[in-house]
Structures are given as C-alpha cells and as structure tokens.
Amino acid sequence: MSTRQASVHAKWIIGQVIGTKMKKTAKVRVTRLVLDPYLLKYYNKRKTYFAHDPLEQCTIGDVVLLKALPEKRSKHVNHELAEIVYKVGQVVDPLTGKRVAGTQYLEPLTESTEDTEVSLMEKLEQLNITASTPPSAS
Amino acid sequence: MPMKGRFPIRRTLEYLQKGEVVFKKSVKIMTVNYNTHGDLSEGARKFVFFNIPQIQYKNPWVQIMMFKNMTPSPFLRFYLDEGEQVLVDVEGKDHKEITNHVKMILGKSDKVLEAEALAKMELSNPANFGPKKYFLRECISEVEGQVPHPGFVPLPKEMTGKYRAKLAAASDE
Numbered sequence: 001m002s003t004r005q006a007s008v009h010a011k012w013i014i015g016q017v018i019g020t021k022m023k024k025t026a027k028v029r030v031t032r033l034v035l036d037p038y039l040l041k042y043y044n045k046r047k048t049y050f051a052h053d054p055l056e057q058c059t060i061g062d063v064v065l066l067k068a069l070p071e072k073r074s075k076h077v078n079h080e081l082a083e084i085v086y087k088v089g090q091v092v093d094p095l096t097g098k099r100v101a102g103t104q105y106l107e108p109l110t111e112s113t114e115d116t117e118v119s120l121m122e123k124l125e126q127l128n129i130t131a132s133t134p135p136s137a138s
Numbered sequence: 139m140p141m142k143g144r145f146p147i148r149r150t151l152e153y154l155q156k157g158e159v160v161f162k163k164s165v166k167i168m169t170v171n172y173n174t175h176g177d178l179s180e181g182a183r184k185f186v187f188f189n190i191p192q193i194q195y196k197n198p199w200v201q202i203m204m205f206k207n208m209t210p211s212p213f214l215r216f217y218l219d220e221g222e223q224v225l226v227d228v229e230g231k232d233h234k235e236i237t238n239h240v241k242m243i244l245g246k247s248d249k250v251l252e253a254e255a256l257a258k259m260e261l262s263n264p265a266n267f268g269p270k271k272y273f274l275r276e277c278i279s280e281v282e283g284q285v286p287h288p289g290f291v292p293l294p295k296e297m298t299g300k301y302r303a304k305l306a307a308a309s310d311e
Contacts, residue, residue, distance in 0.1 A: 012166040012217055014203055033194045033202050040149040042191050093209045094225055103210045
C-alpha cells in the first residue's frame, strides 16, 4: 500500500551535521533531553536525521535548523535544510552581528571611521589652533 | 541516607512539577548559548542548572539545546512555527529574572493555565464509576460506609436473598 504519511512528528529541529558524503543530503545528529526515570535527571539522547541540502552548503560540525518536508522525499529523508544557524569556524554573534571565535570577537566592536594613517600632527593642524591675542591687561 | 549530588532537590518530582514556564503551542525549539567562565554568564549558568529541567518537564515536546563558549555574550534563542525566531539577551541577568522574562514573552499566562486545568478536571467527574484507568472508583462498595462486596465480607443474614425468600414464604403461609 502506498499511503504516504503527510509528515513526521518533528516539524522543526536543530542539530549538528555529522556527515556530508551523500549527494545533496546531510546527516544531522539531533539531541533531545530525556528524563532518566530513576535518577530524575535529564540526559542528551541522540538521533540522526537525514536532511535534503540541494546546494551542498553544509560542512561537518555546522549547527543547522531543519524543517519537515510536507511529503517524504525518500525512505529516510523527511526534512530539508532551513538555515545554517552557526557555520563552523565562521560563527556570527546574533546580538552584534560580528564574527566571533569562542569568547573573543574577531572584528573590532567600535567601527572607527577615521583613517588610522593620519598622524597626530596632521590632526592638530586641521584643528587650526592659533594663539589668540591676549586680552588687554588692565 | 541523603541524596547524592550538588543540589539533589533538582532531581525530585515535586521540584520539576513546580516549574512555572509552560510554552505556547508555537514554540518548537529553545537554544541556550552561555559561557562556562565569566561573571556575565553567571545568571545563564544558574538558569541552565536550576530551571532547564523544570522547563523540559513541563514542555516535553520542545527541543532544548545548550551551546557552551560559542559567543562572548550569553543569549537564549527560540524557534517558533513558521520560521519565526526570538532572541533574548541574558547578559548580567539573574536566573529568576530570565525565567520571569521568558514566561512573560513566550509562556502561557496563569489565567490560561488555570482554565486548562479546570477543563481537564471537568472531563473527569469523580461521581462516575468504572475501570481504574479512567475513573476513581470501580464500584460503590469501595466507598467507606457502603455495603461491601459479599466476596470480602459475608452479608448479615437479614440481607441475604435466601433468608428473605424464606421469610416471604413463611409469611405467605
């Protein structure tokens, strides 16, 4: 019987890319927090999903947002790449928009519009400070 | 014998059930980016340590992911349905402030929660009897003060059918 299910339970998921050896498909590992029934502590449980990546833009280690496809693309591929959240090696801080590496900013935060070549003397000349005539002493 | 671990109260059902944040239906993914060192991430670290288990317990279908030491400043990111994203900066905030803020922006309000609890209570009426899975009691005999099943406690002679039949026959004659 060929009753194709509409879609899978997970509509939006986030995971890390672990394999790109397939053509136009990325293997993504998704971790969910699952409660251990005796310890009552949450642990990460992994599951791998295959995602359709038409432009082959994923590399291993990217954190990726997947969207469920309306129809199954193939036996295992039910999701497609929605966006690359954090590209490995080129993480962009969403708050400032600057490139970031760990806890360091790669780009300077304050944008300096001045030309750093201009020396201090030239800057003083531009200010045009001249000794004003002293007021008539009483 | 006390419980093991740093704050073992986090691992009690009572603590987990006391979680206040219940997300709206459109929230699908929650991502927390924080740093393991630094004063500014302290609130975020406490939030992950104390409040994430409560949130996950109350929202079992929301995927929660933690990222450590990826960016200099800590933040929360929510991915809603239809591709909408919500960014919450938590730098320098206390974990209680973070939970209150999240509850305010993406959590169901107290009124909605109460209404839902009331609707759930209305579905199950304690006055009904039936299988243990769906109802409180199976038979009226389980209630204290009512006539118990003769299988457990023999009925007094006056209530048995055969004595009554004998009486009826004797009075007819």
